[in-house]
Amino acid sequence: MTIRVAIAGPRGKMGSEAVHTVMKNDQMELVAVLDHREIANSLENYTEFPNTYHVPVFRNLEDLFKTSKPDVFVDLTAPEAVYKHTKEALENGVRPVIGTTGFTDDQLDELTELSANLQLGAIIAPNFAIGAVLMMKFSQMAAAYLPEVEIIEMHHDRKLDAPSGTAIKTAQLIQENRRSHKQGHPNEEETLPGARGADFEGLRIHSVRLPGLVAHQQVLFGGEGQLLTLRHDSFNRSSFMSGVKFSIEKVMQLDELVYGLENIL
Numbered sequence: 001m002t003i004r005v006a007i008a009g010p011r012g013k014m015g016s017e018a019v020h021t022v023m024k025n026d027q028m029e030l031v032a033v034l035d036h037r038e039i040a041n042s043l044e045n046y047t048e049f050p051n052t053y054h055v056p057v058f059r060n061l062e063d064l065f066k067t068s069k070p071d072v073f074v075d076l077t078a079p080e081a082v083y084k085h086t087k088e089a090l091e092n093g094v095r096p097v098i099g100t101t102g103f104t105d106d107q108l109d110e111l112t113e114l115s116a117n118l119q120l121g122a123i124i125a126p127n128f129a130i131g132a133v134l135m136m137k138f139s140q141m142a143a144a145y146l147p148e149v150e151i152i153e154m155h156h157d158r159k160l161d162a163p164s165g166t167a168i169k170t171a172q173l174i175q176e177n178r179r180s181h182k183q184g185h186p187n188e189e190e191t192l193p194g195a196r197g198a199d200f201e202g203l204r205i206h207s208v209r210l211p212g213l214v215a216h217q218q219v220l221f222g223g224e225g226q227l228l229t230l231r232h233d234s235f236n237r238s239s240f241m242s243g244v245k246f247s248i249e250k251v252m253q254l255d256e257l258v259y260g261l262e263n264i265l
């Protein structure tokens with residue numbers, strides 16, 4: 001069976017990679033894309049894509065769903081748009097595969113409930129790269145033995161959300177194996193606000209933003225006389241594409257929302 005796919009954010013750094021990934025896959029058909037500015041009526045009219053990409057471009061998601069009837073909706077847009085898009089997909093019977101980060105806990109809970117009520121599969125993956133998923137799982141394992149942890153995530157300077165979705169997911173997984181406690185000196189004071197990073201139940205997350213970076217994270221575990229460092233680097237966006245392909249296939253078999261690829265790999 002061919003999977004009918006729609007992609008939101010087709011001209012972005014991730015979205016354009018995802019367009020090529022789906023177009024190259026003969027088990028998938030790219031039936032539509034959602035864009036929100038400088039709209040053309042077909043992908044072939046955008047300079048980024050070859051003139052063989054006859055894929056309709058929509059500005060309105062409801063219209064896209066009604067006209068193109070996708071099975072799966074892939075979102076690679078922006079934090080401000082993603083919750084609404086995901087909800088709309090579920091309400092239209094379309095399975096979301098979401099790479100966009102920046103959900104609140106309440107939004108995740110609400111979408112999980114909606115997906116369960118509709119018995120419709122959904123995947124929200126803070127990181128599609130297998131190496132990053134392994135880094136998160138290894139971090140969770142290590143936290144049981146080395147509970148003093150700090151996360152340093154490093155991204156390109158066009159990133160809108162901080163900390164990254166990956167850093168938040170890593171912290172959540174670590175907290176399943178570590179009791180919440182304040183780290184550092186009990187009397188420590190920040191003489192410059194923010195110097196100790198964001199506080200996630202006592203675990204500190206530091207966000208670096210610099211041109212030249214793509215997506216990188218270090219998880220540092222300190223112990224008596226020792227330091228364990230787990231590090232993952234994405235050097236380009238193709239590192240995420242096997243996870244995008246896997247998720248499009250996998251979501252067709254699910255009847256609930258899965259948050260994080262570690263739950264289904």
Ligand SMILES: NC(=O)C1=CN([C@@H]2O[C@H](COP(=O)(O)OP(=O)(O)OC[C@H]3O[C@@H](n4cnc5c(N)ncnc54)[C@H](O)[C@@H]3O)[C@@H](O)[C@H]2O)C=CC1
Binds near residue numbers: 008014078101
């Ligand atoms: N889960 C994962 O493995 C990964 C997730 N990401 C996330 O994916 C998202 C996109 O990242 P990039 O491609 O680097 O960003 P980008 O800024 O290069 O691309 C975003 C695209 O979405 C479009 N867009 C924004 N709002 C929209 C809306 N309301 N409707 C339709 N299109 C809209 C923009 O015009 C742009 O073309 C970010 O949230 C980022 O954190 C990025 C890399 C990997």
Ligand SMILES: O=C(O)C1=N[C@H](C(=O)O)C[C@H](O)C1
Binds near residue numbers: 155163165
């Ligand atoms: O914005 C990005 O680039 C990335 N976003 C995701 C995140 O917030 O974790 C995944 C990856 O780190 C790249």
